[in-house]
Amino acid sequence: MTVTAADKTGARTPEAADVITGARERIDALDDRIIGLIQERMAVSAVIQEARITSGGRRVNLSREMEVLDHYREALGKPGTALAMTMLELCRGRV
Numbered sequence: 534m535t536v537t538a539a540d541k542t543g544a545r546t547p548e549a550a551d552v553i554t555g556a557r558e559r560i561d562a563l564d565d566r567i568i569g570l571i572q573e574r575m576a577v578s579a580v581i582q583e584a585r586i587t588s589g590g591r592r593v594n595l596s597r598e599m600e601v602l603d604h605y606r607e608a609l610g611k612p613g614t615a616l617a618m619t620m621l622e623l624c625r626g627r628v
């Protein structure tokens with residue numbers, strides 16, 4: 534049995550299926566870039582944490598985390614806070 538573009542996209546017309554397929558390719562490309570940026574952020578965050586721990590400090594800096602959370606919330610609203618919390622967990626592990 535063949536799976537048509539319409540089946541895969543949920544569209545009810547071939548025209549809508551084309552729009553969705555094209556837009557999904559853009560989303561996949563954007564997601565690849567976002568994942569790359571997250572990995573870059575994780576590496577930079579690791580440099581900071583390493584320097585602080587080597588100097589005798591703690592891995593976590595809560596006042597800075599508040600700034601990061603505010604930054605995301607101001608840009609993206611309440612879900613931005615949840616996104617920032619996930620980002621921080623990726624960068625410094627669970628606390």
Ligand SMILES: O=C(O)C(=O)C[C@]1(C(=O)O)C=C[C@@H](O)C=C1
Pocket residue numbers: 578581582592593594595597598601621624625
């Ligand atoms: O800015 C710092 O001091 C960091 O260690 C980086 C970072 C972050 O990933 O944004 C990670 C852990 C800290 O608790 C606060 C922020």
